[in-house]
Amino acid sequence: MPANLTPQYQKAEEEYRQAQTAEQRVEILERMLKLIPKHKGTEKLQADLKTRLKETRQEVESEKSAPRATRGIRIPRQGAGTVLLIGGPNSGKSRILAELTRAEPEVADYPFTTREPLPGMMAWEDVAVQLIDTPPVTASHMEPYLLGMVRSADAVLPCFDGSSDEAPEQTCDVMDQFSSRKTRLARRSGFAEDDLATVEVNTFIVVTRGDDPDVGERIQFFREMRPDLDLPVLPVRLDDPASVEALRRAIYEALEVIRVYTKKPGQPVRYESPFTIRAGGTVEDLALKVHHDIAAGLKFARVWGQSAHDGQSVGREHVLADRDVVELHV
Secondary structure (H helix, E strand, O other): OOOOOOHHHHHHHHHHHHOOOHHHHHHHHHHHHHHOOOOHHHHHHHHHHHHHHHHHHHHHHHHHHOOHHHOOOOOOOOEOOEEEEEEOOOOOHHHHHHHHOOOOOOOOOOOOOOOOOEEEEEEEOOEEEEEEEOOOOOOOOOOOOHHHHHHHOOEEEEEEEOOOOOHHHHHHHHHHHHHOOOEEEEOOOEEEOOEEEEEEEEEOEEEEOOOOOOHHHHHHHHHHHOOOOOOOEEEOOOOOHHHHHHHHHHHHHHOOEEEEEEOOOOOOOOOOOOEEEEOOOEHHHHHHHHOHHHHHHOOEEEEEEOOEEEEEEEOOOOEOOOOEEEEEEO
8 A cells, every 4th residue: 555645744754864963853753753644554654653763762862861072973064965975995085075175184095084074065056065074984894973974965975996906895895884774875865665764865976086997897896796786976087177077066966956046026136145955846945945934924936937937926836947036925
């Protein structure tokens, strides 16, 4: 029997996946239990939600009693989305952060240079994307806080050193560390359809030193080692401006967002600092980004752009398009 989950529930599910604290997850799980349709098709999902809520409440109590030094690392979300750079030692994560942002990570030939997460903002056209470099993951060690960071990210970029014969096995080790903890690096974000306890995270693999003559063989070897994975692979050359620009675009497009500009009635639009919402998002989604009070009191909106005739009056369920201009009326 199909679950027939409502749009309101699906939005709450997305909020849950992006929540950064256990307290936030408790609040959203309670809301999801209220929103989920109550019928036979959702019995398993309801039971899973109740189990997750119980475990998360226990996590809240554990965090409250834990010493401050052992609590998880939290980096506030910024920009159009948060993208995590993960990988084994010397996989090129820090070099990517240095090339794409103004952050200054330590970049060296020896392993384990990155000891804690380091954020930076990547510019792309008129928006910015938050990139976060993370400590390396190996078969024997992963920082505990990385699991929550990966689960709440909008996209994850495993980095693969195209010049290293060890890269295929190292990348498999990274994947296995997360999959063993019910976190699957995949082509989409959400809960896995075959296991509602497993979180899937939108992922593509970045191959650094992509001009190495044997890079194709190493990528093929990785695919043979993990035939269950069907992830996009992007070889890059970080000393080539065109390749770096292609990586910027790929990172932004992986977020699957659109840019929307707002204007006040009677005033001209300023094409700068747009709001970003999920592709397929509505006027209501935009209003929630602007302010919850505006969303609550929204009467209608006027839209200029691809999704409507210029100045057309629309309701809160109107689906917006990239670079639309919206005038909210409350």
